[in-house]
Amino acid sequence: MGIAKRKAIYVEYAQAVPLKYAIDPKECIYLTKGKCGACKKICPADAINFDEKEKNLTLNVGAVVISPGFSPYDPTKFDNYQYSKLPNVMTAMEYERILSASGPTKGHLVRPSDHKEPKKIAWFQCVGSRDLNKCDNSYCSSVCCMYAIKEAVISKEHAGKGLDCAIFFMDIRTHGKDFEKYYENAKNKHGVRFIRSRVHTITPIPNSDDLEIRYIKEDGELVVEAFDMIVLSVGLATSPETVEFAKTLDIKLTEGKFCETTTFEPVNTSRKGIYVAGAFQGPKDIPQSIIEASAGASAAGEILTPSRNTLTKVKEFIPEINVINDRPRIGVFVCRCGINIASVVDVPGVAEYAKTLPYVEFVTDNLFSCSQDTQNTIASIMKEKNLNRIVVAACTPKTHEPLFQETLSNAGLNKYLFEMANIRNQDSWVHKSTPELATEKAKDLVRMAVVKVALTEPLKEAELAINQTALVIGGGISGMVAAKSLSKQGYVTHILERSDKLGGQALSLFKTGKEENIQNELSKLVDDVKKDKNIQIHLKTDISKVDGFVGNFKTVLSSNGKDEVLEHGVTIMATGAAPIIPEEYQYGKDPRIITNLDLDKKFITNDPMLKTLKTAIFIQCVGSREPNRMYCSRLCCTNSVLNALELKKINPEMNVFILYRDMRTYGEKELLYKKARKEGVIFIRYTLNEKPRVVFEEDELAVIVKDHVLSRPIMIKTDLLSLAPAIVPYADDKLAKFFKVPLNEDGFFVERHAKLGPSEFATDGVFLCGLAHYPKPIDESIAHAKAAASRAVTLLAKKKVYVSGQIAAVQPANCSSCGVCISICAFSAPSFVEKGPFTGKAEINPVLCKGCGLCVSSCRSGAIRLKGFDNDQIFSQIFAIK
Amino acid sequence: MSDWQPKIVAFLCNWCSYGAADLAGVSRMDYPPNIRVIRIPCSARMSPKFMLASLRQGIDGVWVSG
Numbered sequence: 001m002g003i004a005k006r007k008a009i010y011v012e013y014a015q016a017v018p019l020k021y022a023i024d025p026k027e028c029i030y031l032t033k034g035k036c037g038a039c040k041k042i043c044p045a046d047a048i049n050f051d052e053k054e055k056n057l058t059l060n061v062g063a064v065v066i067s068p069g070f071s072p073y074d075p076t077k078f079d080n081y082q083y084s085k086l087p088n089v090m091t092a093m094e095y096e097r098i099l100s101a102s103g104p105t106k107g108h109l110v111r112p113s114d115h116k117e118p119k120k121i122a123w124f125q126c127v128g129s130r131d132l133n134k135c136d137n138s139y140c141s142s143v144c145c146m147y148a149i150k151e152a153v154i155s156k157e158h159a160g161k162g163l164d165c166a167i168f169f170m171d172i173r174t175h176g177k178d179f180e181k182y183y184e185n186a187k188n189k190h191g192v193r194f195i196r197s198r199v200h201t202i203t204p205i206p207n208s209d210d211l212e213i214r215y216i217k218e219d220g221e222l223v224v225e226a227f228d229m230i231v232l233s234v235g236l237a238t239s240p241e242t243v244e245f246a247k248t249l250d251i252k253l254t255e256g257k258f259c260e261t262t263t264f265e266p267v268n269t270s271r272k273g274i275y276v277a278g279a280f281q282g283p284k285d286i287p288q289s290i291i292e293a294s295a296g297a298s299a300a301g302e303i304l305t306p307s308r309n310t311l312t313k314v315k316e317f318i319p320e321i322n323v324i325n326d327r328p329r330i331g332v333f334v335c336r337c338g339i340n341i342a343s344v345v346d347v348p349g350v351a352e353y354a355k356t357l358p359y360v361e362f363v364t365d366n367l368f369s370c371s372q373d374t375q376n377t378i379a380s381i382m383k384e385k386n387l388n389r390i391v392v393a394a395c396t397p398k399t400h401e402p403l404f405q406e407t408l409s410n411a412g413l414n415k416y417l418f419e420m421a422n423i424r425n426q427d428s429w430v431h432k433s434t435p436e437l438a439t440e441k442a443k444d445l446v447r448m449a450v451v452k453v454a455l456t457e458p459l460k461e462a463e464l465a466i467n468q469t470a471l472v473i474g475g476g477i478s479g480m481v482a483a484k485s486l487s488k489q490g491y492v493t494h495i496l497e498r499s500d501k502l503g504g505q506a507l508s509l510f511k512t513g514k515e516e517n518i519q520n521e522l523s524k525l526v527d528d529v530k531k532d533k534n535i536q537i538h539l540k541t542d543i544s545k546v547d548g549f550v551g552n553f554k555t556v557l558s559s560n561g562k563d564e565v566l567e568h569g570v571t572i573m574a575t576g577a578a579p580i581i582p583e584e585y586q587y588g589k590d591p592r593i594i595t596n597l598d599l600d601k602k603f604i605t606n607d608p609m610l611k612t613l614k615t616a617i618f619i620q621c622v623g624s625r626e627p628n629r630m631y632c633s634r635l636c637c638t639n640s641v642l643n644a645l646e647l648k649k650i651n652p653e654m655n656v657f658i659l660y661r662d663m664r665t666y667g668e669k670e671l672l673y674k675k676a677r678k679e680g681v682i683f684i685r686y687t688l689n690e691k692p693r694v695v696f697e698e699d700e701l702a703v704i705v706k707d708h709v710l711s712r713p714i715m716i717k718t719d720l721l722s723l724a725p726a727i728v729p730y731a732d733d734k735l736a737k738f739f740k741v742p743l744n745e746d747g748f749f750v751e752r753h754a755k756l757g758p759s760e761f762a763t764d765g766v767f768l769c770g771l772a773h774y775p776k777p778i779d780e781s782i783a784h785a786k787a788a789a790s791r792a793v794t795l796l797a798k799k800k801v802y803v804s805g806q807i808a809a810v811q812p813a814n815c816s817s818c819g820v821c822i823s824i825c826a827f828s829a830p831s832f833v834e835k836g837p838f839t840g841k842a843e844i845n846p847v848l849c850k851g852c853g854l855c856v857s858s859c860r861s862g863a864i865r866l867k868g869f870d871n872d873q874i875f876s877q878i879f880a881i882k
Numbered sequence: 883m884s885d886w887q888p889k890i891v892a893f894l895c896n897w898c899s900y901g902a903a904d905l906a907g908v909s910r911m912d913y914p915p916n917i918r919v920i921r922i923p924c925s926a927r928m929s930p931k932f933m934l935a936s937l938r939q940g941i942d943g944v945w946v947s948g
Contacts, residue, residue, distance in 0.1 A: 424907065425908065852924035852927065853924055857929040869923055874922070875931075879939060
């Protein structure tokens, strides 16, 4: 990013995969001036090829998924912020590097100009977003509020109480799952200051590196304040290269230069067969990008179903040599890793030492143990020397264990007869200054690996057939889209719906922000699903029992007192959510007080009363963002803006007010907010402490609200009051228990990983989409549904899975049937044997066991062993430490 | 006391702390070499017996991380 200098040969970043060096062609003096070339001479692996050129490849493909991403907005144009002149004014991306342990200051929080620890830092929001003055980006970048809050909190955690963090904003948009709680904590627990003000200018303070700003507080007071650093929360923009790329692909862009998509096909570009995922589809955060990535894969999979597996190669099966009862014959391979290990650790010394260890029959050292030719050599030595256990002393098992295990398999040895000694990541790389002690440590680690591998036995991997049928729970848009996607990819799918109708919440929605008629699209979808031969619909049906696990679920579907058992391999939870019935603002006491969904219904039926309205008021956050429901319902701001615009369409003279706390029209929905203001919709901000009040003046309905500009209460008489109620999930505890999936305190399902696993559960074979995960608009629900289908297909398409051999097993003779293992296992792997000689003893289902060892260490009778990490193996490692 | 260095055994969870120890290497951090890591599949695998065995073996400190 240009914050610190980098060498001409570099690793992209510490976690890069693959973790390989690259040459910067702009800086390499061999490539620019034809001099040097020292790297080529010195590289022991002969990996440098200066002649490598860009190549054009022609690939024949049936579908393309594009994810070109975004560029952070370049704030150089903001001359009043003097970003390019003032070193202590930086972008949030640059600041991210300052906070990073692998950044230029190694994570030490100092400002660039003088390396002083800052005492006061300010963040300016919406730099390059929601702005038509300094730039042309009128959209909201969606992610900056949250990242600024995160940076402020991390800075505070890092620097302690002495650091003051202030965020200058227009609206705080924390509309993601669990974001509102994070925002509240930032304010109340960490003391981050939030100031609603757009700062015009940054002025350097003479004779110091400090920065002065002037801003106007909400009450109109002018404040002059100095900061040590100012972070510009730059927005997300599509780069000119990507715009060019889009032209080449002949796909349409939106006004904000993002890829044009529709609500009902959110990952389809305007060109057939080309799909889009990530920030190019519209500014978005990581979970939403991951969802779209899976959705894009699903969309491509749907049209490529006939060609699935036509290009796969079948791996040759190599029979396994039986080594049981054979004396261990261990081969030790010590890796130099070029100079990564050998420059610190005395590799020949370690190899010599390894020869003295028990059962070791063969030792050698390799330059690069992981290279293909060394792999072949290892395999032939294994056969030649009749080795039955292998130790590789090298980098780390986290990255290379699977590779070496494959070498074992290829040589006919069970892959578990293997152990790695970590002499690079946890030795040579961290003990450079003490090479002798590092060598001692390497010897210890090799000895520990040798004694452990000697006690290792071949392990079997249980095979599990995946039933090719899917069950989708919920017949709303998400459920139907997921089912349709699975069906198109060739899988028989059952949709379960508790009501008597497909459609869910969408049945009462009018129009999308892109002017699409929801009822038309919905009935098309319902028709498609009904006609689909692969889809079976079960209406008015509940689940009364679930047995089994990934690949082999047996679910009892109950309808009208009749039970039917469905066998299926995967389950998708699309159980949805619904708006609350408001308990405030006099809801239910007057027909003029309705909810947004009621208003949508009036639009659908073209209610004549709409034409009679002279004034309409919307109140936002009815039940959302409150202490007992601390989350944002995400879709209500856009919904109210759309409805306000629709009213203005019916009667442009109508007085329309939206009473809000923060407008959260994220992404390009901001354009609707802008349009609403242009059309004359009046936005009045209120706070949680001073909520609007609904009063009846004789027959007239009125709302009293404190105007944020005048700072005094005003009364607005109205003909209609539309409330934006919170969206709450069904929180079906029984269902959650049936499928062993968790609910959070708000009643939403908890996904496998908040960022990286938004469409599946930690429980294998169960997937998640739609409002049951978190409130979201239709386009996001559809993307999520396709994503869940995609994740399910990755499992279904395997037909069979093999589970790890490193799992727990009960020795029934020692089991005292206490049931502790059954009660503590998070994966429900142990159970009591129901018949046969060991009835009443515990047994462990190898398919469900994750091999964590909790039952092993909790077993009072010592009856459970963890294969691969057995007691005697761990003891032997301990005893091998000198 | 000046030359004395404790011998420490670390039982690290494969999924978090063991990965973090790897990352310390990738980031080229420096720490004293008197630590021996035993990789366990999860900190749930840890048993008091391993700690006692370590101490009886003459190890000065046991670190469990997960």
